[in-house]
Amino acid sequence: MPLDLFRNQPALAPELLQAVSGIKPPEYEQISLGSEALTDCNPTEYRCDSTVLLGDPERPDLAIVVEIQLRPDRRKRYSWPVYLSTLRARRECAVTLLVLCPNKATADWCRQPIESGHHGWILRPWVLSLTEVPAVTDVDQARSLPELAVLSTVANADGPDRKAVLTAFAEALEVTDRDKGELYHDYVRSQLSEAARHCLEEIMQAGVYEWQSDFALKHIAEGKAEGKIEGKAEGKIEGKLEGEIELLLVVLESRGFEVGDDLRQRIASCQDLEQIHVWARNAVTASSLDEVFD
Structure with a gap:
């Protein structure tokens, strides 16, 4: 599901990259998905989870390789450098690696520097555990990037900002089309504690907001x-x-x-x-x- 969020909304990649690295991505007027196939002349096929291109798709300013890593895998110590070098050669632009993990243990493993053998050539992946995604409590931010609100809700629904985070997520659903809204809502609900699910339902049913989207109206009717x-x-x-x-x-x-x-x-x-x-x-x-x- 986290991978689908990037495919549905490529702008999630630079947003999370900045959150985890502190490096502001270059300004861009266009953003698009690239091919996940990173096959070179070697018959071995290398395929990453997703690539996001910032700027002109033909001559991007930055290419982000996005990997969803569920558990440690020693082969990634060798394939990740291939992803970056192949993509850099193909696109002739700067490249970087963003890895999302479901837990801290896997994130700690992914953060380990990868020595290439050439002096000074070391890959240090930017890694973010899904439990560490920053809390989105601003409604405007949630509505502008619903996919970030999805990850934020899963990570922070049991934190001190529970109500603000869940309210932002509910607002994000309001601007999401019905199919994606149902998918995002079902995914988030499956990850929430019972207390957080109850709080979300109260927010959706409270009558404080004049929900307009097809998904919200359908959900409210079902919830009632x-x-x-x-x-x-x-x-x-x-x-x-x-x-x-x-x-x-x-x-x-x-x-x-x-x-x-x-x-x-x-x-x-x-x-x-x-x-x-x-x-x-x-x-x-x-x-x-x-x-x-x-």
Whole structure:
């Protein structure tokens, strides 16, 4: 998933490179992905995880090799220098290596200098553990680079800035298209503690923000449905049938459907609890009222 973030948003690479190295990348008007294949005349194929080009794709100012390293691998001590030298020869520009790791132990291994054997020729990779990604609490920053907010949330959701980090992530989802939004939300949720997941859901459901994106509206509708179901299971909802009817109406309104008097009467007069459940499930994903009730 972290690799997909770079492929979806190449600007994440220079942002994290500056965060870990302190070196400001050159100013650029263009940024693009390069080929991951670094094969030279030697029949051995070398393939990195991703490359990001800053500047004109034909004559970039800087090329960043991005590697996601899940565990120590001695072969990378030999292939990483090949990635950089081959890419440098091909693009005729400065190159650097950015490595992301899931934990501190792997990051410490990746940071070890790589001696080439030639005096003074030593590769020192820029390495960032995913647990060390800086906290993004500024809403504007999160909205301008949602992929950074994703990594920030995974790293900092249980830290002292939990609410600000999760709020920034929720705002980032607001400007993310529906497919990516669902992917990012599911990934982040899978990495969060129970307390952080609960906090995120409260933020999304609080009603403080006027969410506009398709993803946010769909998520809120589903969240309300899940919340009602959970509350019902815990004995917090009295009048089971009335509660399910209320839930159905909430979902329909959250999805933007207009519920006329006739339809409202039809729903209110239904005494079949399972039928109400079917309508509520349909309402979460349906694109029209016909799909809900037919």
